[in-house]
Amino acid sequence: MKKDKEQIDNSPMPRREFFRKISKAIAGAGVLALGGAAATKVKGNKSASLYWQIDPEKCTQCGRCETSCVMPVSAVRCIHANKVCGYCDLCGGYYRTNAKELNTAAENMICPTGAIQRKFVEDPYFEYTIDEDLCNGCGKCVKGCSSFGNGSLFLQIRQDLCLNCNECSIANVCASGAITRVPYETAYKMKDQA
Amino acid sequence: MKKFLNSLVLLLAGWKAAAISRFPRPDFESGYQYPEYTYAVPNEMLWDIIDVAMLLILMGIVTWALYKKRTRGPILWSSVVSVAYFGFFRGGCVCSVGSIQNVALAFVDNSYSLPLAVFLFFMIPILGAFLFGRVFCSGVCPLGALQDLVNVKNYRINKAVAGALSVIPWIYLAFALLYALTRTRFIICQFDPFIGIFRLGGDIGMIAFGVILLVMSVFTGRPFCRFLCPYGALLSIFSSVSVFKIGITPKPCINCELCHNSCPVDAIEAPYGNKVNESNRTGVKRLLAYMLIIPVLMAAGGLLMRQAAPQLARANREVRLYSQVMYFEDHPDGEMIPEVEAFYSQGRTLEDLISSYEEVHKDFRLYGTLAGMLIGLVIGVKLVRLSLKRGRKQYEIAHSRCVACGKCFSYCPQNRVKAKVN
Incomplete structure (x- = not known):
């Protein structure tokens, strides 16, 4: 148990923080992917509606x-x-x-x-x-x-x-x-x- | 003579070939001029620009009020403007909630080009949720704003019940995507409970449902947003990991519980006082078990929806027409309903109908399976989240559920203290 704790202390960032950063990056990529994919379906002519x-x-x-x-x-x-x-x-x-x-x-x-x-x-x-x-x-x-x-x-x-x-x-x-x-x-x- | 001729032609005229000109264009001798008619098309372009501008302005105001001013006042006014403009003035169309279906349809139907305004209405709130949380829900969405404005009292719903009900938006989203992707219909728009209220008319059943929801939202915050809205479900993914996060107070929490009582959507979670004493290993084991259950749930959901695909497909026009035509073919003496009449008068062949019927069924099997898997995944993830160990020491906002209404700000005593607290 003690060894585990040391490892955590030596890591560059806490595990929770790491997960948070990863999920943020995934969500950001998701926004970009969704937006980009949907944007290709938009036709920018006058027939907006x-x-x-x-x-x-x-x-x-x-x-x-x-x-x-x-x-x-x-x-x-x-x-x-x-x-x-x-x-x-x-x-x-x-x-x-x-x-x-x-x-x-x-x-x-x-x-x-x-x-x-x-x-x-x-x-x-x-x-x-x-x-x-x-x-x-x-x-x-x-x-x-x-x-x-x-x-x-x-x-x-x-x-x-x-x-x-x-x-x-x-x-x-x-x-x-x-x-x-x-x-x-x-x-x-x-x-x-x- | 002409009259006689006319009646002769009239007798000869059949029911088919409506476009054929049976009577020649008359050659007028009195110098008669054909009247000119023009039929107006409203300037939707202009309205689209105003709509998007309003969306941006209101979202900006809400964000500013949340992050800079920490006050609910501007959000309240934004809600009033949103209900008045997006709701009553613009009649509630197109809204972000419904735009999910337009986007989904654009992916499968190449003949449908996604209007730019609809795209922006879909993406801007998602981007907003990723950056600042659900600022769109707070005071920009007319559906949420309407419920927020009538909210008086906050009776808390049992946590287990609320947790179970919070799966419904995902199921609704899965079905909305299924019916949009199969080009069947837009169920979110069809079953919108508030549009009848905004337009002061419409389907009586849906208006009654809307009124019931509004009466409920007097006593508990935003029942539609929490337990029905599919767009809210989508936004909750992005708001839970948003870049900037709303805090109740910038000062240290004194664990007074007042904010928890003020929250209309039960999005402020109490400090977790490790009530269950269990070893670390048991918790990890349970979590792993749940993780293993997720694929099972997904498979079960997918299979179930695949089994139900023929029943679900009956909402589709082609499938309905197929059964109607088949019924008529079996009972040719029966009454011809308008659909069947239209089918024969358009000169469509039975083979054509059968092939499109099978096409629709294929689509329903594919997208139904995917929708079922989505539902299974959501239920699995909800279970996993329930068993996650939390180390909360103070009252915290659950950002996926928080609709950023800003009610907790004035309840927090720390926000009231003018003197500097160290």
Whole structure:
């Protein structure tokens, strides 16, 4: 026992101190390694942030966007690509499929909130616009338009409304896996700009 | 005539091929102009810079208050600012706690580029912990700050119970990494109890859980940080060996126990009065036995999680879709759920789905095994630490648990004495 004690006294530093120094060095190396490894995954271009967006080509309008967003009214809204639209009178996104009469009575409208407005342009064309304050992203008109029309109505996440959660609660339940993270350049996936 | 034509096309139009232009673009004669719409993208770049600057400033203030001023005042104000800014104003995203998953995802998913701000939010608190201890937890993390601000009384939790509960953050971390690495989901964000409170809305279950945690934190310090937070677990590694260490007082300790009673997270340990009389050899033997148990625990954890991998994988979208499609293939007369409908309308083949299903399962087996080993390792290390012999002569801070709230400073009588003590 006595010999042991002498050895400790003769050592350049106490054992506890030695362990402390070693663990400090390991932790420091760990910080460097972790930081360095993660830094290689950073891409230093303008797309610093990523945004959630719906791919309109994949979307099947299951209607979950309306109810699954963390916002009281979903950040998903319908967007109308006028350049794709056929300006039809008999619009699949405007009238219900079983509409008895083609007039603007509420029972004939597909939009539950009356957010689609139409304006007569010239015979036989009508211009359709979306009142974004009324739209709740249910996608009923989108379904109608892509079934019977050109698919000019489509759902998009409005980036000025989206909270950009780290984990999008709509993306989790999206039936078609259409919601993904996109870089700044394609923050909206427009139909008329392609 | 046009109307008739339209309805004819309407009849012919099928359900598939939504992108095909069924109606030609009209040629307007009245000089109609297409309306122009622009959809705004908020200036996230600017907000990212402000966020990182706020993180640095608040961490700087806390460090200054801890090391230079030895007072809690600025930390309290930093907490208020953090809850107001990071919490209520910025809605709690992205936070350092959740950034673990982004970093993990970036390692496995090459299509995902880690945003710089997320990287900084991940690394700065770790660097801070390595240099100064958990200054981030103290008054910068909005989740911790919120619990700290409502804390009134400190009822002590039984040491054994607290010790057992302190394994949970590690298990949570292992699962969060598992689900991020398999590209399944970000469970830390999904089950964040306070985000609903910050956003004044959200999942009712999680808000209720958050309220319960807040009520608990009135009576005992930071239950979320101590028994749930996976980032705190990560920081505790670095803070326990940090370069600079927080001291209760620069003056000699008089063993009055006041600081021990003031600590909300039970991170001040009492002097160890060698209660158990055992020979040096027995202690060493026990320690060696525990060291040998660690590999066994790791193997057991790895095996267990590997066995559970198919069940765990059911959270993954592809695996869920596979079982849904398979169910539909077996029952073609049944109702088509939206997922299955989307699967067929996207024109994906069954072989494609099966291969991605197997890919996910492979990932889950690999990362599940690793996560299980991590859990085993943590439990083993906790056991070893319990049996380490301590030679404390005075009250000392356990730096891995200390969240640097600075409450002990004003309790220490030595800090109150103005006259110089020799």
